[in-house]
Amino acid sequence: MSAVAPPSERCSAIAQPALWSMQEPIVLELAPERVDLGGEAWVDTMTGFVRGGDTLLDKLVKTVPLSTGRRPMYDNMVDVPRLSSHLPTDVVGAAAPVIDDIAVMLGARYRKAFTRVGINLYRNESDSVAWHADKIGRIMHQPVIGLVSLGAARPFLLRPLGGGKSRKFVLGSGDLLVMGGNCQHHFEHSVPKLTHATAPRLSIIFRHESSKGSL
Numbered sequence: 001m002s003a004v005a006p007p008s009e010r011c012s013a014i015a016q017p018a019l020w021s022m023q024e025p026i027v028l029e030l031a032p033e034r035v036d037l038g039g040e041a042w043v044d045t046m047t048g049f050v051r052g053g054d055t056l057l058d059k060l061v062k063t064v065p066l067s068t069g070r071r072p073m074y075d076n077m078v079d080v081p082r083l084s085s086h087l088p089t090d091v092v093g094a095a096a097p098v099i100d101d102i103a104v105m106l107g108a109r110y111r112k113a114f115t116r117v118g119i120n121l122y123r124n125e126s127d128s129v130a131w132h133a134d135k136i137g138r139i140m141h142q143p144v145i146g147l148v149s150l151g152a153a154r155p156f157l158l159r160p161l162g163g164g165k166s167r168k169f170v171l172g173s174g175d176l177l178v179m180g181g182n183c184q185h186h187f188e189h190s191v192p193k194l195t196h197a198t199a200p201r202l203s204i205i206f207r208h209e210s211s212k213g214s215l
């Protein structure tokens, strides 16, 4: 069950973005650095992979149908604290061709077909995603998940499944983070709520097919 939010309720303009962040979106050569998490789990990161991140955020918020999901909590159904969309990559690419470019670059590097795109809009500091590992990890060995962050910088946390010391990656507009190896099997991730006011952030998640279809 979900309700599509009208564009006017999704977010307001980003406060004072960097000038390069407002240019037409382009993608730089992919040159990530690897963080070894141990146990064959890893994260690749690249700062400033996408230029024009705030322009891309604006375009996606205006063109992609974003909805509020619902989930059970105790005896009630509650709104998920963010807006989301899950679409084939080429559908999002029709609105913003740079999405196709990113999927192709990730595909060439990680040897996967990134055919699905998830979009999450964190409208303000109260929006978040709770600790979880992606569902694809339950049915596929060592999936690769690419994530491009746009808009306000927010911490992205990773910790061993079930708890433990977390690692913080602060993702700014245009930054890339890729989770791979045993990451979805041994780790969980979250984007926590903040205690200070923040401008909107949008994440684009690139997922590939599993042998049992797309997730």
Ligand SMILES: O=C(O)CCC(=O)C(=O)O
Residues within 6 Å of the ligand: 118, 120, 129, 134, 147, 156, 189, 190, 191, 203, 205
């Ligand atoms: O927005 C993010 O950085 C994380 C999103 C996420 O964990 C998800 O879509 O499963």
